Amino acid sequence: MKHVIEIKMGGLEIITSEAEELKTFVGSCVAICLFDLTSHVAGMAHVILPRKSDGKQSTVKNDIGKYADEALSYMIDGMIQKGADPKRIKAKMAGGATIFAHESETSLFSVGPRNTISLRQILKENNIPLVSEDTGENFGRWVRFDLHSGTLTITSNLKKFEKMI
Amino acid sequence: MSANCHDLKKLNSVLDSFIVQKTIPALGSMLGEPMMHSIKKTQEIPITNLDLIISDLEEMNVMSAVYIKCDGDLHMGALLYLPENESKTLASKLLGRPISNELEGITTSSISEIGNILTASIINAISDDTGYKIYSSVPGYAVEFFRTLLEAVVADFGNESDTLIVSHVEFHGPKSGIVIHMLLIQNPSEIKKLMI
Numbered sequence: 001m002k003h004v005i006e007i008k009m010g011g012l013e014i015i016t017s018e019a020e021e022l023k024t025f026v027g028s029c030v031a032i033c034l035f036d037l038t039s040h041v042a043g044m045a046h047v048i049l050p051r052k053s054d055g056k057q058s059t060v061k062n063d064i065g066k067y068a069d070e071a072l073s074y075m076i077d078g079m080i081q082k083g084a085d086p087k088r089i090k091a092k093m094a095g096g097a098t099i100f101a102h103e104s105e106t107s108l109f110s111v112g113p114r115n116t117i118s119l120r121q122i123l124k125e126n127n128i129p130l131v132s133e134d135t136g137e138n139f140g141r142w143v144r145f146d147l148h149s150g151t152l153t154i155t156s157n158l159k160k161f162e163k164m165i
Numbered sequence: 166m167s168a169n170c171h172d173l174k175k176l177n178s179v180l181d182s183f184i185v186q187k188t189i190p191a192l193g194s195m196l197g198e199p200m201m202h203s204i205k206k207t208q209e210i211p212i213t214n215l216d217l218i219i220s221d222l223e224e225m226n227v228m229s230a231v232y233i234k235c236d237g238d239l240h241m242g243a244l245l246y247l248p249e250n251e252s253k254t255l256a257s258k259l260l261g262r263p264i265s266n267e268l269e270g271i272t273t274s275s276i277s278e279i280g281n282i283l284t285a286s287i288i289n290a291i292s293d294d295t296g297y298k299i300y301s302s303v304p305g306y307a308v309e310f311f312r313t314l315l316e317a318v319v320a321d322f323g324n325e326s327d328t329l330i331v332s333h334v335e336f337h338g339p340k341s342g343i344v345i346h347m348l349l350i351q352n353p354s355e356i357k358k359l360m361i
Contacts, residue, residue: 008215009213009214009215009316010327025312025316027314027316027317027320028317028321048212049320063327066212099305099313099314099317100232100306100307100321101306102303102305111317111320111321112317138307140313140317158310
């Protein structure tokens, strides 16, 4: 039985043991996972918003996954400190749904897609390949990352499916 | 910035007066029966711990929900929700015919309209009382588990602070048995604007 580390909204965790599993729930937020399977280091952040507007870094540990730019910066640094090789780090992500539908074309609620676009861009800037993703649509997802296999398992209670990417 | 107990109590009472003034008459007229309400709780919740406002019942049920964002002199979010099956009863009452199939088209529109009217009535009461100019977005509709709805609303709210002030209002039609829930969401730095 693996020790499951549940990541709250805006949270971020890094693991170095294959006995641990990272888990979170996302709707329009995005679960971004970075991993280096050779060094056995992986991180997951629950990203709420694309970019931090004030440029100041968060000081509270449980909030460092909130913004895509800040979360990836923390995660990459933290993983390297724990032995990850930046050249081997890869990414997977899930979430970024558009939960509320509108009769008009006004896209006031597109924070989900904006999150995924921002994350793709930041990954590219950092030369981190995004190897797989399950994003978009209009439903919430439970997301689990297994460090042993590098598998991201996605479950939707509403749509009643489970898939591994 | 965080709110103290006195602020939360005051906000509760101010919101209650707005709801009594405008929302209850509007909802009663729309549903054709006198409506009752109670503000279950006004609390400050850390966005990292939404579980604080997710009850077991809400976790288990798929909800039909409407979300409206208010901007202008006051920034506020309003999430109306009720269990999917009960929303069919509500839509049936509004449309004057039974709803047996999936929630779609005119059925979801009618539920969005309830969200619109509830939110607009609160905005009107606030504007009358304070003179604020407040604009509301088009209603967004969703059918999902409460956790997903709440997560999406909090993300959309785009809050820079680590906490949100959430007021849970329950509307109840004694004749029909209809129960509608509404969460009014504000940034802690905004609530003083309603306490003048």
